[in-house]
Amino acid sequence: MTISVIGLGLIGGSMAIDLKRRGFADKVLGVENEPVNASAAEKIGLVDKVVPFGEAVREGDIIIVAVPVGAAVRMLPEILDIFREIGATDKIVIDTCSTKSRIVRSVHYHPFRARYVATHPMAGTEYSGPWAAMPNLFDGRACIFANSEESDPKAVNTIEKMYDVLNMRPIYMNADNHDVHTAYVSHISHVTSFALALTVLDKEKDEKHIFDLASGGFSSTVRLAKSNADMWVPILSQNRDNVLQVIDTYIDKMKEFREAIADYDEDRIRGLIGEANRIKKILR
Amino acid sequence: MTISVIGLGLIGGSMAIDLKRRGFADKVLGVENEPVNASAAEKIGLVDKVVPFGEAVREGDIIIVAVPVGAAVRMLPEILDIFREIGATDKIVIDTCSTKSRIVRSVHYHPFRARYVATHPMAGTEYSGPWAAMPNLFDGRACIFANSEESDPKAVNTIEKMYDVLNMRPIYMNADNHDVHTAYVSHISHVTSFALALTVLDKEKDEKHIFDLASGGFSSTVRLAKSNADMWVPILSQNRDNVLQVIDTYIDKMKEFREAIADYDEDRIRGLIGEANRIKKILR
Numbered sequence: 001m002t003i004s005v006i007g008l009g010l011i012g013g014s015m016a017i018d019l020k021r022r023g024f025a026d027k028v029l030g031v032e033n034e035p036v037n038a039s040a041a042e043k044i045g046l047v048d049k050v051v052p053f054g055e056a057v058r059e060g061d062i063i064i065v066a067v068p069v070g071a072a073v074r075m076l077p078e079i080l081d082i083f084r085e086i087g088a089t090d091k092i093v094i095d096t097c098s099t100k101s102r103i104v105r106s107v108h109y110h111p112f113r114a115r116y117v118a119t120h121p122m123a124g125t126e127y128s129g130p131w132a133a134m135p136n137l138f139d140g141r142a143c144i145f146a147n148s149e150e151s152d153p154k155a156v157n158t159i160e161k162m163y164d165v166l167n168m169r170p171i172y173m174n175a176d177n178h179d180v181h182t183a184y185v186s187h188i189s190h191v192t193s194f195a196l197a198l199t200v201l202d203k204e205k206d207e208k209h210i211f212d213l214a215s216g217g218f219s220s221t222v223r224l225a226k227s228n229a230d231m232w233v234p235i236l237s238q239n240r241d242n243v244l245q246v247i248d249t250y251i252d253k254m255k256e257f258r259e260a261i262a263d264y265d266e267d268r269i270r271g272l273i274g275e276a277n278r279i280k281k282i283l284r
Numbered sequence: 285m286t287i288s289v290i291g292l293g294l295i296g297g298s299m300a301i302d303l304k305r306r307g308f309a310d311k312v313l314g315v316e317n318e319p320v321n322a323s324a325a326e327k328i329g330l331v332d333k334v335v336p337f338g339e340a341v342r343e344g345d346i347i348i349v350a351v352p353v354g355a356a357v358r359m360l361p362e363i364l365d366i367f368r369e370i371g372a373t374d375k376i377v378i379d380t381c382s383t384k385s386r387i388v389r390s391v392h393y394h395p396f397r398a399r400y401v402a403t404h405p406m407a408g409t410e411y412s413g414p415w416a417a418m419p420n421l422f423d424g425r426a427c428i429f430a431n432s433e434e435s436d437p438k439a440v441n442t443i444e445k446m447y448d449v450l451n452m453r454p455i456y457m458n459a460d461n462h463d464v465h466t467a468y469v470s471h472i473s474h475v476t477s478f479a480l481a482l483t484v485l486d487k488e489k490d491e492k493h494i495f496d497l498a499s500g501g502f503s504s505t506v507r508l509a510k511s512n513a514d515m516w517v518p519i520l521s522q523n524r525d526n527v528l529q530v531i532d533t534y535i536d537k538m539k540e541f542r543e544a545i546a547d548y549d550e551d552r553i554r555g556l557i558g559e560a561n562r563i564k565k566i567l568r
Contacts, residue, residue, distance in 0.1 A: 122499045142497060171496060181491065184484050185498045189505035192476050195537035197560040202533060203468050204566075211566045212455060213426060214469045215406045219567055220504040221473035226564045229557040233550050240545055247542045249486060251535060253479035258531045261524055266517050273513040276478040278485055280510045282495045283503055 004060030006031040006053070006075065008041040010124060011096050012066030013133025015166065016046045021135065024165040031056045032130075041130040057082045062092050062162065069097040070234030073106050080112040092155045094119050098182060098231075099238040100146040100175035114152040117159045118175065120144040120182075121168055126226040143168035146175040183242035188250060190224045190232060191243070197225035288344030290315040290337065290359065292325040293515075294408060295380050296350030297417025299450065300330045305419065308449040315340045316414075325414040341366045346376050346446065353381040354518035357390050364396040376439045378403050382466060382515075383522045384430040384459035398436040401443045402459065404428040404466075405452055412512040427452035430459040467526035472534060474508045474516060475527070481509035 003025040005012040012030075019025040030047030032038035038050045057063055057079050065072050065079070072095050079093045094117045097103055104118050123141040125132060143163045148156050160170055173181070200222070204210050236243055253272075260268040287309040289296040296314075303309040314331030316322035322334045341347055341363050349356050349363070356379050363377045378401045381387055388402050407425040409416060427447045432440050444454055457465070484506070488494050520527055537556075544552035 122497060124499070124501065126501070141499070144497070181494055181497045184487050184491075184494055185502045188483065189480060189502045191538070191541050192480055193505055194557055194560040195534055195541060196473060196476055197563040198537045198540075198556065199472065199530060199534045200468050201559065201562055201566075203530075207465065207468075210465055210468055213406060213428070213465045214567065215408070215425070217408065217410070217508050218469045218473045220507055221477055222563055222567070223504055224501050225560045226567075227557070227561075229554045229561070232557055233553045236541075236545050236553055237548055237550055240548065244542060244546055246483060246487075247538060247545070250479055250483045251538055251542070253482045254475070254531060254535055254538070256482075257475050257479060257520075258528060258535070261520050261531070262528055264521055264524065266521055269517045269520055270513045272482065273478055273511070273516055275485065276481040276509045277511075277513070279481040279506055282485075282488075283498065283506070283510075 001025055001061045002027045002029065002059055003062050003064060004029040004031065004056035005047060005064045005066060006056060007065065007067035008032040008037060008046055008050075008130045008133070009066065010128050010132040010137075011121065012064060013041065013046045013130045014135070014137040015064060015066065015096070015121075017133060017135050018138065018166055019162065022165050024162060029056045029059055037130050044130055044133070046130055046133055054082065058086065060091065062094065062158070065093060065095040065097075068231050068234050069099050069103060069238055072097050073103050073238075076103060076107055076116065077110060080107055080110045080116060083112045083115055089115070091115060092117060092158060094159055096121055098186065098235050100144070100178045102238045104147050104150070104175045108150070113150060115155060117148065117151045117155055118146040119159065119163070120146065120178065121163065121166070122186075123168075126223055128228040128231065138163075138166040138168050141168055142171050144178055145170055145172050146178050148172055179239050180242050183239055183246045187235060187239055187243050188246045190227055191236070191247060192250065193222050193224035193227075196222050285309055285345045286311045286313065286343055287346050287348060288313040288315065288340035289331065289348045289350060290340060291349065291351035292316040292321060292330055292334075292414045292417070293350065294412050294416040294421075295405065296348060297325065297330045297414045298419070298421040299348060299350065299380070299405075301417060301419050302422065302450055303446065306449050308446060313340045313343055321414050328414055328417070330414055330417055338366065342370065344375065346378065346442070349377060349379040349381075352515050352518050353383050353387065353522055356381050357387050360387060360391055360400065361394060364391055364394045364400060367396045367399055373399070375399060376401060376442060378443055380405055382470065382519050384428070384462045386522045388431050388434070388459045392434070397434055399439060401432065401435045401439055402430040403443065403447070404430065404462065405447065405450070406470075407452075410507055410510040412515065422447075422450040422452050425452055426455050428462055429454055429456050430462050432456055463523050464526050467523055467530045471519060471523055471527050472530045474511055475520070475531060476534065477506050477508035477511075480506050
């Protein structure tokens with residue numbers, strides 16, 4: 001099987017590595033518009049060959065769209081158009097984006113809609129680019145299939161097998177639900193990390209040595225603030241309504257803490273921390 | 285040398301382990317008011333013996349106060365009083381608390397003030413209790429000495445040697461500065477994690493399966509929300525003014541994100557993320 005990966009960053013690159021290494025793909029073609037990244041991807045050996053977009057779509061049995069969601073929304077109908085032009089009723093295109101509502105809406109009425117499987121492999125690091133790609137990134141993590149009833153069942157089955165090779169467990173979900181869930185368990189934590197970084201960086205202007213004291217706790221809380229703007233701008237923008245709702249709840253919680261601390265109300269601080277501690281039972 | 289550790293939790297217990305194991309202490313006495321923790325500490329072998337408070341103070345060459353800062357502020361003058369009663373001009377007491385202004389103020393005029401060395405070993409995990417104690421917890425981390433000019437230089441020197449055995453690098457700082465710095469690089473990240481946990485736990489009431497999607501990023505951002513209320517209530521309360529100032533800056537940053545997302549202002553979101561990304565250059 002030939003796999004074409006469009007976007008040779010952390011996700012696309014890591015999929016390319018394991019799908020080839022584990023024998024699911026005989027050949028991996030890559031598309032990468034950024035020349036430096038394209039050369040790096042070839043040099044690292046992420047893909048067999050970097051090719052133009054049209055060639056990748058025409059040659060690949062499975063086309064993996066692993067670009068920021070804004071670009072993916074523009075690209076996906078083009079790919080289905082090519083499928084239609086060449087009458088490719090056996091090719092499959094998937095995306096790996098972190099928001100799903102808008103992208104599934106963008107091709108809802110496309111005559112080749114059934115050849116598209118919307119997925120979100122829930123794995124990653126705060127790094128990006130082909131040099132961030134790594135083996136085993138997806139092992140043991142969840143992969144969402146969104147609105148899979150709109151896809152051809154055989155196509156879904158093939159993609160299930162592909163993610164099985166990546167050792168991911170599938171979860172099936174409506175695209176709108178997916179976007180609510182990810183706003184809570186992924187998108188908000190990026191915004192809180194960005195805001196934390198900005199807060200401390202602001203202070204650093206006056207206090208040069210403030211980071212000398214940064215502990216492991218600070219590093220882990222702020223880690224996601226290293227995340228890439230190209231990826232996160234369209235996610236936050238496309239998932240606007242859900243993200244705003246979570247931000248509002250979150251700011252309310254911060255204000256509750258603020259008030260309790262301002263009032264020296266130790267019982268209330270204790271109550272809030274005690275409630276927050278319930279997270280122990282939930283996180284592994 | 286006999287070391288008495290008051291409070292056999294994560295910090296006290298971990299110091300006990302390495303000071304004994306690495307030969308700095310010949311004997312380690314422990315004080316622990318919570319009976320279950322006291323039995324556990326003896327059973328695990330954190331200390332040679334659990335003894336009453338007075339005995340620990342009288343027998344120890346170095347007394348390590350490793351209890352929540354509220355209790356430490358009450359306990360420290362009592363210990364210096366005992367030193368004075370028995371004319372112990374060679375004993376040393378240290379604390380390990382995460383706020384320093386109030387505790388150094390509490391004994392500023394004590395006739396035996398010079399026997400006290402205020403320290404803050406910047407290490408820890410989100411777990412607590414004697415079962416959370418572990419070897420090598422402090423290796424490579426920073427230890428703050430606050431207002432060390434108020435302590436006897438020989439006492440400071442002994443404690444420097446002790447922390448050297450724990451492989452910590454000393455940083456010398458004024459207590460008030462310490463509290464500003466830790467508000468930014470430690471205390472705020474606990475508050476943001478607590479608030480994040482509360483936000484998601486609130487939503488979980490409606491959406492039972494929300495945590496199925498929790499990724500590694502979420503886990504690391506929310507990790508500190510497992511932290512213990514007994515420790516954190518007095519820290520937030522004692523460092524009230526600094527913490528409030530950081531919370532206010534932080535809420536402003538969250539609101540900037542909110543506004544940019546609400547306005548679909550992708551350039552502004554990109555600008556904020558780009559600024560936040562500067563954290564990369566700072567964190568190792």
